Amino acid sequence: MRKDIFVDNNVASKFSNPQDKEYIKLTEWLMFYDQNDTENKDNYAHLVVSKKLLVEYSRSALNSKSDTSIPSIVDKLLRENRLTIVSNQQIKDFQAVHYTKVVLRKLRSNNEDREHLPLVLLSDRKFALSYDDNFIYDLINFSGFTVLVKKRPEEIPYK
Numbered sequence: 001m002r003k004d005i006f007v008d009n010n011v012a013s014k015f016s017n018p019q020d021k022e023y024i025k026l027t028e029w030l031m032f033y034d035q036n037d038t039e040n041k042d043n044y045a046h047l048v049v050s051k052k053l054l055v056e057y058s059r060s061a062l063n064s065k066s067d068t069s070i071p072s073i074v075d076k077l078l079r080e081n082r083l084t085i086v087s088n089q090q091i092k093d094f095q096a097v098h099y100t101k102v103v104l105r106k107l108r109s110n111n112e113d114r115e116h117l118p119l120v121l122l123s124d125r126k127f128a129l130s131y132d133d134n135f136i137y138d139l140i141n142f143s144g145f146t147v148l149v150k151k152r153p154e155e156i157p158y159k
Contacts, residue, residue, distance in 0.1 A: 004046040004084055005158050006120045008130035009056040011151075012070035016061065019068065026153040027068050033080050045158075047077050048084045048123045050091060052115055086119050094118040098144075106141070108134035121145050127156050 014023045030045045037043075049057075057070045066072065077083040095118065107114060113135045120128045120139055128149040130136055139147045150156050 002042045002046050002084070002124045003044065003158070004048050004123045004125055004127070005156070006048045006116075006123060006128040007070070008116070008128065008132060008135065009053065009060055010131045011129045012057050013060060015073060016064045016066040016069045022152060022154045026158065027073070029159055030073050031068075031076060033076075033082065035080070041082075044080075044082060045077070046082045046084045047074065048086065048119050049074070050086050050115070050119055051088065053119065084123065086122055090122060091115055091118045094122060098142075103143070107138050109138045110134070114138075117142065120147055120149070127158060129153060129156065 014020075015027055019027065030047065033044045054074065057074060061069045061071050064071070074083060095114075098118075098121075099114075107117075109117070109132065113132065116135070117138055120126055121142060126145065126147045128139060128147065129151070130139075130149060131151055136149050136151075139145075139149045148156055
């Protein structure tokens with residue numbers, strides 16, 4: 001199983017300086033990769049994203065020059081083939097199956113964030129970091145899926 005994690009855009013700003021010690025640990029985990037260990041590639045961090053989320057990351061860190069900013073992390077993971085990109089079609093297919101009228105009435109997150117729910121729900125481990133209480137509620141209460149979503153990295157066994 002791939003060691004993947006979803007990081008909401010509202011958390012992505014925590015990767016730029018100054019970082020607290022838990023975000024430093026998460027950043028180090030995301031950045032570390034032994035290119036000679038090709039047999040154990042899934043043991044290294046993978047970030048789950050979509051094209052829309054990548055745009056959000058870029059906009060929120062537009063002026064960041066930090067080596068630990070989310071665009072820098074994404075660039076490194078992309079070069080090392082450790083970015084799990086969920087396609088627009090995969091998102092639409094998921095929504096077509098799972099976003100029934102009953103489900104849509106129960107969702108609390110805004111329409112933009114509803115496109116991010118499938119990223120977590122389609123990921124291998126279904127781990128997510130977010131500060132958005134409505135998004136967190138939707139993930140935890142989405143029928144048929146078990147998700148671990150927290151506001152702080154130390155609350156998730158991501159390693």
